[in-house]
Amino acid sequence: MMTSVDTDLLRVLADPIRFQIVTLLARETLCTTHLVEETGAKQTNLSNHLKVLREAGVVETEPCGRFIYYRLRPEVIETLAGQFASLASAARLTAESNSKRSCP
Numbered sequence: 001m002m003t004s005v006d007t008d009l010l011r012v013l014a015d016p017i018r019f020q021i022v023t024l025l026a027r028e029t030l031c032t033t034h035l036v037e038e039t040g041a042k043q044t045n046l047s048n049h050l051k052v053l054r055e056a057g058v059v060e061t062e063p064c065g066r067f068i069y070y071r072l073r074p075e076v077i078e079t080l081a082g083q084f085a086s087l088a089s090a091a092r093l094t095a096e097s098n099s100k101r102s103c104p
Contacts, residue, residue, distance in 0.1 A: 005083040009076070012056040017041055018049050025059060025072035032068060 013019055017039055024030060024038050036046055050070060053059045058076050062069045 005087060006080055009056060009058070009080055012052055012058065013080075015049065015052075017045070018053055021046075021049060021053065021070075022058060022072060022077075025070055026074075026077075029062070029069050029071045031064070031070070035070070 013022060020039055021035060024035065030038070032043070032046060032050070035041075035050070036043055039046060041049070050059065053070075054061065056076075058073060059070045060073055062071060
């Protein structure tokens with residue numbers, strides 16, 4: 001039984017600022033100005049992180065006048081969570097069956 005986790009997405013979310021952005025966006029839709037205030041990151045740095053999150057499909061944008069609002073795509077996080085849940089289930093089955101590969 002092969003279980004895989006989206007390692008590219010893990011790399012995207014592993015960055016502390018990007019993870020903070022995702023956490024903030026899980027609570028509410030925010031514009032760049034709000035995200036700069038909340039994270040303390042410089043505008044340019046934040047824009048680069050948002051670009052990575054957009055390209056990975058983690059966030060989507062909504063123009064509103066001269067501002068761009070960012071919204072978390074929960075299905076992406078749910079998919080990743082499901083991959084981890086499958087991995088945990090496989091580990092549990094292995095532990096319960098006490099199966100191990102024989103050494104040559």
